[in-house]
Amino acid sequence: MSDTGSVKAALADARRRGVDLLDAQLMLARLLGSTRTRLIAHDEDLLAPEVVARWAVWLERRRAGEPLAYLLGEKEFHGLMLEVTPDVLVPRPETELLVDWALELSSTLGDTPRILDLGTGSGAIALAIKRARPQTRVTATDASRAALAVARRNAERHALDIEWIEAFWWQGLEARRFDLVVANPPYVREGDPALQILGHEPRSALASGGDGLEALRAIVAGIERSLNSGGWLLLEHGFDQAGPVRALMAAAGLEDIRLRRDLAGHPRASGARRSSGPP
Ligand code: GLN
Numbered sequence: 001m002s003d004t005g006s007v008k009a010a011l012a013d014a015r016r017r018g019v020d021l022l023d024a025q026l027m028l029a030r031l032l033g034s035t036r037t038r039l040i041a042h043d044e045d046l047l048a049p050e051v052v053a054r055w056a057v058w059l060e061r062r063r064a065g066e067p068l069a070y071l072l073g074e075k076e077f078h079g080l081m082l083e084v085t086p087d088v089l090v091p092r093p094e095t096e097l098l099v100d101w102a103l104e105l106s107s108t109l110g111d112t113p114r115i116l117d118l119g120t121g122s123g124a125i126a127l128a129i130k131r132a133r134p135q136t137r138v139t140a141t142d143a144s145r146a147a148l149a150v151a152r153r154n155a156e157r158h159a160l161d162i163e164w165i166e167a168f169w170w171q172g173l174e175a176r177r178f179d180l181v182v183a184n185p186p187y188v189r190e191g192d193p194a195l196q197i198l199g200h201e202p203r204s205a206l207a208s209g210g211d212g213l214e215a216l217r218a219i220v221a222g223i224e225r226s227l228n229s230g231g232w233l234l235l236e237h238g239f240d241q242a243g244p245v246r247a248l249m250a251a252a253g254l255e256d257i258r259l260r261r262d263l264a265g266h267p268r269a270s271g272a273r274r275s276s277g278p279p
Helices: 007-016 021-032 036-041 049-063 068-072 093-106 124-132 145-157 214-221 242-251
Strands: 074-077 080-083 114-118 137-142 163-166 178-183 227-236 255-261 267-273
Touching: 007 021, 007 049, 021 036, 021 049, 021 068, 049 068, 068 074, 080 124, 080 145, 093 124, 093 178, 093 227, 093 267, 114 124, 124 137, 124 145, 137 145, 145 163, 178 214, 214 227, 214 242, 242 255, 242 267
Parallel strands: 114 137, 114 178, 137 163, 178 227
Antiparallel strands: 074 080, 227 267, 255 267
16 A cells, blocks of 8 residues: 555655654644644554645755744643744754843742743743742733733643733833842844844844844843842843853943853853842
């Protein structure tokens, strides 16, 4: 019997089109409402014609560079399965380091620290912190209403209580103070070829002016007013932006400026503390 239309044939088709095998297995499992393991064990199974038709569309979308997470509609981040749509940046593993850092610091910031995630997107950072440290009070903002809708659904999915605010950076937060401010803002330079590669994701979550520092500058500019003394600011940034970010933090009067690297060894996040001494 010909295996046209079988699981095996569908995966061979993916390979011919240059789609990664693991991605292809996850996609096909999703289309079948099955699991990757079951798929592998039953690769002679025949696919219904409507699955074959949808498969062709998905393969083409993936081949054209659409992130796997948008096709699957979800992405795992720091142990949480999160809904993602093209309205939000796909949460990246390197951003988990920002969460780990925030978790380490949160225990030094009192019993119920107030934490702010600026530009939360899918809610990834805010939700991961809240889940690991339920006693924290977490606020998260985004300028995109559509992104916040995704974030809210993720909070519901995991029964996590976050204060969501639709706002552009510090807008509307002028009177608020926090013990920890975290952000993975857009930091790619306009004109950077990476923007083309990442073209399926929201540009507003990626691009940040000619030097890629516009959002980072806006965030640091509001920090003096918004950070309690002894509180921390943690920022993700580009691999080549540690120097400028350090300079911004120092100019804002922050102390104890530290750098962390991602798993690839690239400088990826900087943190600094507001002096706990008298003003
Ligand atoms: N780390 C992302 C990338 O270049 C950029 C995310 C961002 O700008 N915050 O893939």
